[in-house]
Amino acid sequence: MSSIQLRTGAPGARILGFGGYRPRRRVTNDELSQSMETNDEWIQSRVGIAERRWASEDETLVEMAVAAGGKALAAGGLAPDEIDLVILASASLKEPIPGIGPQVAHRLGIPRPGAFDLNAGCAGFCYALEMAGSAIRTGSARNVLVVGAERLTDVIDRGDRSTAVIFADGAGAAVVGPSDDPGIGPVAWGSDGDQYSAIEIVGDGRAIAMAGQAVYRWATTKLTATLEEAMAAAGVTPADIDVFAPHQANLRIIESMHKRLGFPERTVVARDIVTSGNTSAASIPLALSALLESGEAKSGDLALVLGYGAGLTFAGQVLRLP
């Protein structure tokens, strides 16, 4: 009887380039306060958001994902035909069939790659990054395009101040390729499915309802251990972290995690939420591209990332920035 042979993969995987797409329309807190009972002070003190981007009709999930993916390919210096797997992380598809990964790949001119959608809520990007790295290490793919794309304004009640001031739209992408020196650390991930109803789409309006206090408590008490696990698994300590880029859910959660972990002064903290709102699976690549573009983060920096959200799901890694 003949045995099944396996492919040989690369020793490690690393991110070669990031790309992002931010919708054209800026929505300020003052604009929101005209249509619901809220104001700039209330929003800034609760969630730390000054403005967010809302997608217009022509800025569909596919269009935004293609734009972000194209920029990531260019940043990574890869041609479309060098990609053989596309993972599209999103939690805001209006219709689940068909998934949009294959269409995004096609639009980018990537010929017949493995392509699928992944829904792990706001943890989607970090889950997809782990799948990308695994595929490269096992030889299932040579180069992978990971995209997080969201149109959360399609799934919010624009009159509900507990969600409408927070959730926003956008896309962020990363091209992942093989490397001898690992650039994506081991994932620390998991889920707390007993809290499935903490963030869910409900009602006739099919809008997100969020148990804000429960999610806040979960994020600020349970996830520190996940961040510590991701660092320990990668063999680094807070003193080694140049950039801390957790999911941009709420500025107060970011500050609380930052305080608890005890990073050195020089560690740059991603606060993209201030101008982008919560873009779910797109938030981490958007935040990291912004820090690289502004020069606050540099190529070769070590970044600690953590996605967490609906499910509830969570996943964190240590990354070497491209």
Add this chain to the structure above:
Amino acid sequence: MSEDIQAGLAEILEEVAGVSPADATPEKSFTEDLDVDSLSMVEIATEVENKFGVAIPDDELANIKTVGDAITFIQKNRG
């Protein structure tokens, strides 16, 4: 006993929400009188759990409206 709890709670309120200890009296409502928002209430609950060794589930937290409610809860549930 309740004085010790009140003093401990006042320390937490000062640390988390910048409430002056003199203002942390039993009749005060967290949100109405002390300007503590819903997320700061979560932080206070976490600190109370650590300091007093009690568990405050989310549904119980919703019933704690005043400093006095918190003192009573801690008294009842502390082992």
